[in-house]
Amino acid sequence: MNKKLSQKIAFMIFRILGIMVVGILFWILGFIIYNGIEVISWEFIFSSPSEGMTEGGIFPAIVGTLSLVMGSMIFAFPLGVMSAIYTNEYAGNSWIVRFIRVMTNNLGSIPSIVFGLFGMALFVNTLGFGDSILAGSLTLGLLVLPLVIRTTEEALKAVPNSYRIGSLALGASKLQTIRKVVLPAAFPNITTGLILSIGRVSGETAPILFTVAAYFLPKLPNGIFDQVMALPYHLYVIVTSGTDIEASRPMAYGTALVLIAIVLIMNILAMIIRGHFNKKLKTN
Amino acid sequence: MKKIKRILERIVESILTVSGAVTSIAILLIIVFLFKEGLGLFNSPSVEKGYSLYVNSKNPVDQLSTIDTKQIFDSELTNWKELGGGNQEIKIFRFDELFNLYSEEELGEEYSLIPEKLGEIIINNPNIVAYLPDEYAPTDVQGVKVLASKNISLIDFFGGKQWMPTSTPSPLFGVLPLILGTLLVSIIAILIALPLGLGVAIYLSELAGERTRKLMKPTIELLAGIPSVVYGFFGLVVLVPIVQNIFGLSVGETAFTGSLILAIMALPTIITVAEDAMRNTPRDMREASLALGASQWQTIYKVVIPYSASGISAAVVLGIGRAIGETMAVLMVTGNAAVMPHSLFESVRTIPATIAAELGEAPAHGPHYQALFLLGCILFIITMIISITAEVISKKQPNKGV
Numbered sequence: 270m271n272k273k274l275s276q277k278i279a280f281m282i283f284r285i286l287g288i289m290v291v292g293i294l295f296w297i298l299g300f301i302i303y304n305g306i307e308v309i310s311w312e313f314i315f316s317s318p319s320e321g322m323t324e325g326g327i328f329p330a331i332v333g334t335l336s337l338v339m340g341s342m343i344f345a346f347p348l349g350v351m352s353a354i355y356t357n358e359y360a361g362n363s364w365i366v367r368f369i370r371v372m373t374n375n376l377g378s379i380p381s382i383v384f385g386l387f388g389m390a391l392f393v394n395t396l397g398f399g400d401s402i403l404a405g406s407l408t409l410g411l412l413v414l415p416l417v418i419r420t421t422e423e424a425l426k427a428v429p430n431s432y433r434i435g436s437l438a439l440g441a442s443k444l445q446t447i448r449k450v451v452l453p454a455a456f457p458n459i460t461t462g463l464i465l466s467i468g469r470v471s472g473e474t475a476p477i478l479f480t481v482a483a484y485f486l487p488k489l490p491n492g493i494f495d496q497v498m499a500l501p502y503h504l505y506v507i508v509t510s511g512t513d514i515e516a517s518r519p520m521a522y523g524t525a526l527v528l529i530a531i532v533l534i535m536n537i538l539a540m541i542i543r544g545h546f547n548k549k550l551k552t553n
Numbered sequence: 554m555k556k557i558k559r560i561l562e563r564i565v566e567s568i569l570t571v572s573g574a575v576t577s578i579a580i581l582l583i584i585v586f587l588f589k590e591g592l593g594l595f596n597s598p599s600v601e602k603g604y605s606l607y608v609n610s611k612n613p614v615d616q617l618s619t620i621d622t623k624q625i626f627d628s629e630l631t632n633w634k635e636l637g638g639g640n641q642e643i644k645i646f647r648f649d650e651l652f653n654l655y656s657e658e659e660l661g662e663e664y665s666l667i668p669e670k671l672g673e674i675i676i677n678n679p680n681i682v683a684y685l686p687d688e689y690a691p692t693d694v695q696g697v698k699v700l701a702s703k704n705i706s707l708i709d710f711f712g713g714k715q716w717m718p719t720s721t722p723s724p725l726f727g728v729l730p731l732i733l734g735t736l737l738v739s740i741i742a743i744l745i746a747l748p749l750g751l752g753v754a755i756y757l758s759e760l761a762g763e764r765t766r767k768l769m770k771p772t773i774e775l776l777a778g779i780p781s782v783v784y785g786f787f788g789l790v791v792l793v794p795i796v797q798n799i800f801g802l803s804v805g806e807t808a809f810t811g812s813l814i815l816a817i818m819a820l821p822t823i824i825t826v827a828e829d830a831m832r833n834t835p836r837d838m839r840e841a842s843l844a845l846g847a848s849q850w851q852t853i854y855k856v857v858i859p860y861s862a863s864g865i866s867a868a869v870v871l872g873i874g875r876a877i878g879e880t881m882a883v884l885m886v887t888g889n890a891a892v893m894p895h896s897l898f899e900s901v902r903t904i905p906a907t908i909a910a911e912l913g914e915a916p917a918h919g920p921h922y923q924a925l926f927l928l929g930c931i932l933f934i935i936t937m938i939i940s941i942t943a944e945v946i947s948k949k950q951p952n953k954g955v
Contacts, residue, residue: 380878
């Protein structure tokens with residue numbers, strides 16, 4: 270009797286906690302969507318901020334974030350995929366691989382602000398890129414490298430070994446096997462890594478504070494050595510240090526909504542691709 | 554033809570090998586650059602660069618510590634006796650005051666007479682301490698001596714209770730309030746997140762049906778995907794007023810608010826890691842327990858939880874790691890007063906928030922800049938220790954992956 274009662278109470282609590290966590294997500298999302306949706310318009314998305322960032326839109330920030338996403342992916346995606354191919358296909362299970370994995374994990378656990386410091390010291394000051402898209406992209410690229418490596422490794426692991434053996438048995442070299450058999454099979458899952466990284470990069474603020482982000486810069490960048498505005502930094506600025514914080518609140522809600530939309534769409538897209546193609550790999 | 558192909562393959566393979574090392578190289582570079590800048594702080598004089606303190610050579614005091622200097626210029630120390638000198642009131646002289654005493658002409662062409670005049674002032678005032686730029690310093694004048702300025706020491710940095718990086722003439726880089734602030738906010742956050750996260754992990758791994766799981770896992774992933782600046786925004790406009798009203802505070806930007814938002818942010822980490830550990834409990838163990846007549850709940854807390862204890866501790870450690878390194882959200886909701894934390898309901902400042910808030914204004918390669926890099930080093934070391942600890946702990950789980 271007592272046993273049953275305590276079980277009932279405990280399970281009830283766990284259920285409530287489960288609902289609470291989902292509730293928190295919907296609370297945050299709902300709050301931002303509810304307040305932000307009325308701000309969103311073509312004008313908001315395609316015009317520059319004006320009147321001390323209380324009017325106008327966020328176009329330069331969107332362009333800035335897009336250029337940072339592109340820059341960081343050009344750098345991090347090939348490098349991460351190659352690194353994962355090496356650890357998963359070549360290195361076997363030696364101590365080197367274990368060491369590399371530990372290092373990748375460690376790199377992934379470094380706080381983003383430390384990446385910001387590092388990017389400032391190396392890219393901005395030592396290499397002399399200044400506050401620029403280049404410096405910001407490299408810093409962000411480094412930050413998402415572990416994510417790209419981890420997802421690519423998982424994708425490669427999901428490819429059945431029989432694929433590789435079959436290809437090798439047909440006389441293909443190891444590299445040919447990887448290029449023609451393993452990579453195509455793993456490709457959809459590798460793209461989830463790319464997509465998740467895009468989501469992550471678009472939301473990061475701390476690494477770009479001192480490497481690229483501009484407080485207010487209505488003109489669009491001309492090249493990789495220009496500063497840009499970026500969505501997350503723009504949100505931070507109008508929330509905490511705008512000229513008229515109350516008047517720029519609607520702008521803040523709108524910016525938060527655009528930011529969250531980008532991040533969530535990327536995450537959901539990755540989930541869908543993963544779910545879809547894992548089924549396919551299994552049925553093969 | 555075949556030969557060329559083989560050479561090409563070799564090249565590609567060696568590129569792959571090199572890229573395998575990329576994360577290790579990145580960590581190495583981070584260590585080199587962080588520590589190179591950060592450790593420079595201990596070679597910086599405690600007085601602002603380009604300036605020195607001068608006294609009359611009859612003054613027996615030869616050296617001032619950073620704190621003494623600060624207290625003198627804040628008029629908290631007013632007598633040389635307290636510093637081991639004669640019983641004389643301390644007279645502070647700042648460079649600007651020179652222009653009140655002398656007209657432009659008296660200072661000579663291109664100010665060439667300034668050192669001489671400064672020397673006169675110091676000789677005539679045995680109780681003076683003058684804060685002067687090295688450029689015009691009366692170094693050759695008899696009767697004037699430079700106060701040897703000690704370099705900033707490890708004790709100043711790690712033992713100092715005051716973080717005042719912009720105070721002149723000697724900035725204070727006492728990191729204690731920042732470290733305590735960071736620990737306070739993170740630990741309270743974990744205390745809030747742990748019961749919640751564990752509960753959800755138990756629910757997901759033991760109770761929920763396949764369909765609920767399939768819905769809840771992505772939800773938790775999405776929670777992890779929300780950018781920290783959005784959490785900060787949410788915290789600022791929603792949680793801050795709530796905390797302020799519930800606890801009747803004059804400002805809602807407190808350590809507790811920071812802990813709340815960090816707790817939400819650490820939840821996904823805790824839930825995922827703890828749930829993985831619980832699901833790894835072998836089926837036979839559960840069934841044995843149930844066969845002995847234990848209820849499902851008894852099985853959970855007597856078998857599953859003890860069995861996955863190491864995984865759960867890893868979840869806690871990783872959660873703390875996430876909380877300690879978090880920057881933007883904390884920066885936006887804790888109020889950022891760099892003082893020793895006394896209560897949960899006061900404003901505090903964490904290490905990452907300090908870096909984010911101050912690096913933009915710190916002149917490159919100055920002591921302030923270096924101090925912020927040193928903070929980065931501390932953060933780096935803490936998170937390294939945490940990530941290695943988590944790895945070691947989670948390896949301890951018996952038969953992982955059964």
